[in-house]
Structure formats: structure tokens, C-alpha cells
Amino acid sequence: MKLQKIIEGLALEVKTKTHDLTKEVTGGYASDLLSDVIANTKEGNVWVTIQTHINIVAVAALKELSGIILANGKVPDEDTLKKADDEGMPIMITTLPAFEVVGRLYTLGLRC
Amino acid sequence: MEKDCEVEVVMMYDKFEKNVEGVFFLKGKDFTNAGTASSELKTILGEIGINQSIIRRAAIAAFEAEMNVIIYTPAGMMHYSVTPEILKVVVEDMGPGIEDIELAMTEGYSTAPDYIREMGFGSGMGLPNIKKNTDEMKITSSPGEGTTLEFVINLKKE
Ligand SMILES: Nc1ncnc2c1ncn2[C@@H]1O[C@H](COP(=O)(O)OP(=O)(O)OP(=O)(O)O)[C@@H](O)[C@H]1O
Ligand SMILES: [Mg+2]
Numbered sequence: 001m002k003l004q005k006i007i008e009g010l011a012l013e014v015k016t017k018t019h020d021l022t023k024e025v026t027g028g029y030a031s032d033l034l035s036d037v038i039a040n041t042k043e044g045n046v047w048v049t050i051q052t053h054i055n056i057v058a059v060a061a062l063k064e065l066s067g068i069i070l071a072n073g074k075v076p077d078e079d080t081l082k083k084a085d086d087e088g089m090p091i092m093i094t095t096l097p098a099f100e101v102v103g104r105l106y107t108l109g110l111r112c
Numbered sequence: 113m114e115k116d117c118e119v120e121v122v123m124m125y126d127k128f129e130k131n132v133e134g135v136f137f138l139k140g141k142d143f144t145n146a147g148t149a150s151s152e153l154k155t156i157l158g159e160i161g162i163n164q165s166i167i168r169r170a171a172i173a174a175f176e177a178e179m180n181v182i183i184y185t186p187a188g189m190m191h192y193s194v195t196p197e198i199l200k201v202v203v204e205d206m207g208p209g210i211e212d213i214e215l216a217m218t219e220g221y222s223t224a225p226d227y228i229r230e231m232g233f234g235s236g237m238g239l240p241n242i243k244k245n246t247d248e249m250k251i252t253s254s255p256g257e258g259t260t261l262e263f264v265i266n267l268k269k270e
Binding site: 032033034035036037038039043049051053054055056058059061062063079083 | 143144146147148150151154168171172175176179230231232233235237238241244
């Protein structure tokens with residue numbers, strides 16, 4: 001499934017400018033603990049979190065994730081966005097809580 | 113099976129005749145650049161032609177070691193060396209050291225202060241993650257002076 005389909009399906013707001021939304025999303029992972037994300041995500045996963053700090057970009061880039069969805073109305077810090085644009089890492093936001101985001105991703109057909 | 117091993121070793125010698133090594137400097141509390149060393153190491157390993165699943169393990173271990181230096185210490189460095197047989201990474205820092213290494217290695221143990229936890233660190237999984245993703249891991253530490261964490265990943269198939 002392409003990231004673009006997820007953005008449309010969940011009506012996500014895309015915050016980054018430099019990115020590739022045609023990336024193939026291989027599955028998803030939801031967690032707010034960075035060591036957990038580092039240990040358990042697979043390349044191409046989309047990551048659902050409420051963390052907004054700049055480190056989320058380093059984590060997502062290192063694991064070659066397809067994008068970060070900030071749930072529950074969280075907005076990325078300014079330096080987070082800047083780094084995400086530098087790295088080409090898409091950041092999307094939504095007012096839906098993480099539970100709801102994951103449920104809708106699953107309904108769309110995304111599996112882990 | 114044996115043939116596979118041979119082919120892999122030959123390919124690696126093709127890519128580099130001599131050993132590759134280098135060093136990254138790590139600055140405490142520099143969250144803006146945190147992860148850069150691990151990410152560069154990952155790129156270098158890719159260029160050398162190391163197998164992807166090994167690169168993934170190395171990246172996890174290097175990132176956890178790098179973040180610990182950034183979170184808990186004023187400064188440190190990450191030295192890496194690659195031979196056809198092994199990848200070895202040595203991360204040295206300038207303190208405060210680890211008093212009880214066994215306790216620090218326990219899953220879930222963390223001394224991270226609240227503001228660090230709010231960033232998503234402090235689950236006490238970093239050192240266990242390094243252990244899980246490497247073939248050898250060793251920590252030596254003198255409280256008050258610093259910590260040296262060393263890990264090795266075998267590059268040849270057993
Ligand atoms: N380089 C270091 N210098 C001093 N103390 C360290 C160092 N590395 C780890 N520690 C100590 O060991 C503890 C456990 O480290 P570990 O990386 O496993 O978990 P954490 O950093 O607390 O959380 P996480 O890595 O899951 O975000 C730390 O909380 C800290 O007290
Ligand atoms: Mg840690």
C-alpha cells in the first residue's frame with residue numbers, strides 16, 4: 001500500500017514538504033518508546049506515535065521507515081520538521097488518538 | 113552451503129582489500145545531531161557491501177550506544193573497524209561511568225530523568241538491544257571516569 005493511500009484514507013495532514021509519498025508501506029508499528037521502535041520496526045513500516053521531539057526523525061531514518069504519523073493532535077517541533085525535510089522523512093498529523101489511527105490503518109488493509 | 117560462504121568472502125575482498133576503520137565524535141545532550149554517527153556507520157557498511165541483515169543489527173546496536181553517550185555523558189567517541197571477518201565498534205565516553213553494570217544490563221532498568229523520558233528514551237531497553245543484536249558485547253567502566261562499550265558482529269556465516 002502506498003503512503004498516499006493512507007494519507008487520503010485517514011485524512012492526515014502532511015507537515016513535511018520534501019518527501020516521497022509514493023513509498024510502499026510494508027506495515028505499521030505504534031509505540032512511544034524509541035528503543036522499542038528501534039528494536040521492533042521493519043523497513044517501510046509507518047510509525048504511529050505521540051512523540052514530537054527531533055529524535056523521532058533519527059529513529060525513523062535509521063530504520064528506513066516510510067513515515068511518521070503523529071496522533072492525538074500532536075504537532076512536530078520546528079527542528080523536528082526541518083530535520084524530517086532534510087532526511088526526506090514524511091511526517092503526518094491527525095487529531096485522532098493512536099488507538100483510532102491504528103484501527104483505521106488495519107481497516108484500510110495494513111498489517112504488520 | 114560451503115560454496116555460499118566462499119562466494120561471500122571473495123565478494124568482500126573484491127570490495128576492499130584492506131580493513132576499513134574510522135571514528136565519530138559524540139557530544140553530550142546534542143539531540144539535534146543524535147543518531148548521525150550510527151547513520152553514517154550504516155552508510156559506510158552499505159558501501160563496503162556488508163549484508164543487509166547484518167547492517168540492520170549493527171545500526172540498532174550503534175544507535176543505542178550512541179544515544180547512551182548523548183544522554184548520560186558529556187562526550188565520547190565511536191570507533192569502528194571492519195575486517196573480512198568482523199565488525200567491531202568501541203564506544204568510549206568521559207563519564208560518569210556505570211556503577212553496577214549487571215543492573216544496567218537488566219531489561220527495564222533506567223536512570224533516565226523525566227525530561228529524557230518525555231522524549232521517548234528511558235525504557236531500559238538500550239543495552240539489552242545491543243546484546244541481542246551483536247555476537248559479543250563487553251562493558252568496562254570506572255565510576256567517575258567513564259565507560260567503554262565494545263561490540264562485535266561476525267561477518268562470516270558460521
Ligand atoms: N554510557 C553510559 N554512561 C553512564 N551510564 C550509562 C551509560 N549507558 C547506560 N548507562 C546507564 O544504564 C542504564 C540502562 O541503559 P539502557 O540503554 O539499557 O536504558 P536507557 O538508556 O535507560 O533507556 P533506553 O535505552 O531504552 O531509552 C541507563 O539508564 C544509565 O543509568
Ligand atoms: Mg539507552
